[in-house]
Amino acid sequence: MSDEVAAGLVRVRLDLSYDGREFSGWAKQAGGRRTVQGEIEDALRTVTRSPETYELTVAGRTDAGVHARGQVAHVDLPREVWAEHHVKLLKRLAGRLPRDVRVWALREAPSGFNARFSAVWRRYAYRVTDNPGGVDPLLRGHVLWHDWPLDVDAMNEAARGLLGEHDFAAYCKKREGATTIRTLQELSLVRGEDGIVTATVRADAFCHNMVRSLIGALLFVGDGHRTPDWPAKVLAAGVRDSAVHVVRPHGLTLEEVGYPADELLAARNKEARNKRSLPGAGCC
Secondary structure: OOOOOOOEEEEEEEEEEHHHHHOOOOOOOOOOOOOOHHHHHHHHHHHOOOOOOOOOOEEEOOOOOEEOOOOOOOOEEEEHHHHHHHHHHHHHHHHHHOOOOEEEEEEOOOOOOOOOOOOEEEEEEHEEEEEEOOOHHHHHHEEEEEEOOOHHHHHHHHHOOOOEEEEOHHOOOOOOOOOOEEEEEEEEEOOOOOOEEEEEEEEOOOOOOOHHHHHHHHHHHHHOOOOOHHHHHHHHHOOOOOOOOOOOHEEEEEEEEEEOHHHHHHHHHHHOOOOOOOOOOOOO
16 A cells, blocks of 8 residues: 655654543544544644645554653645745644643654554553552542552563563454554563552554553552463453453553654555464464
8 A cells, every 4th residue: 555645745744742631532533522633633724724624644543531742643734835834833833732732843754654654663651559548639640549559570470471472352442354463562560769650561553452451450460369370361362351451541641652764664654554463373
């Protein structure tokens, strides 16, 4: 599938962040719900005084309530619009966008760049505290309270059994026609001096609810309800387990998206569009 930018257009990369509490996720929805994509596209149309809406493509769609610190998107703009507005576009967007979403950088993307398909990994952080007193009120929108003491060493032991390329169907919400095969590159947890446990989760891509389901399983290990080998057994079973809870979204933040060198962008773009299967797996 070709991803050539149409004649007369220029592809622009946007680096952005948002507080997800008041958004119904990234993607535009029917019914007038407030979304990150909708806010940025409306602002872009207004500040460029354009009669049409220029649609954004994002590295990873986030669910309602999920935050982003290092989200990436792209938009194809008419070359004359980019030439006229790009010098002042960042500042004008800052004046037009609501305070819970910011665009930090706008630049012409290199050849072959696609915010979604050129990415080689996405890194999320999930933050949770087991402080008996609850969550710091100043952090309540970004940290989950778990009211059982957590054994971080046991959680890390369990996490190691989930690394690598697997079919994560047991940890994903099934979507018709979509594969659940992913490569989990990193899953580790660290307790900070403030007592907050931060889980770092990095993969080539994520299926729906995957991160929050993985964290839900690890919390069950951390509080002693399951043994460290249990999450890997759930993974191997390949079906949803009612004991795996999808934790609340507000503890989750998309921290960073990784891309290859410019000369490899087009090849990665093409590769990522291929539907994957595990070795020995039947087709479709």
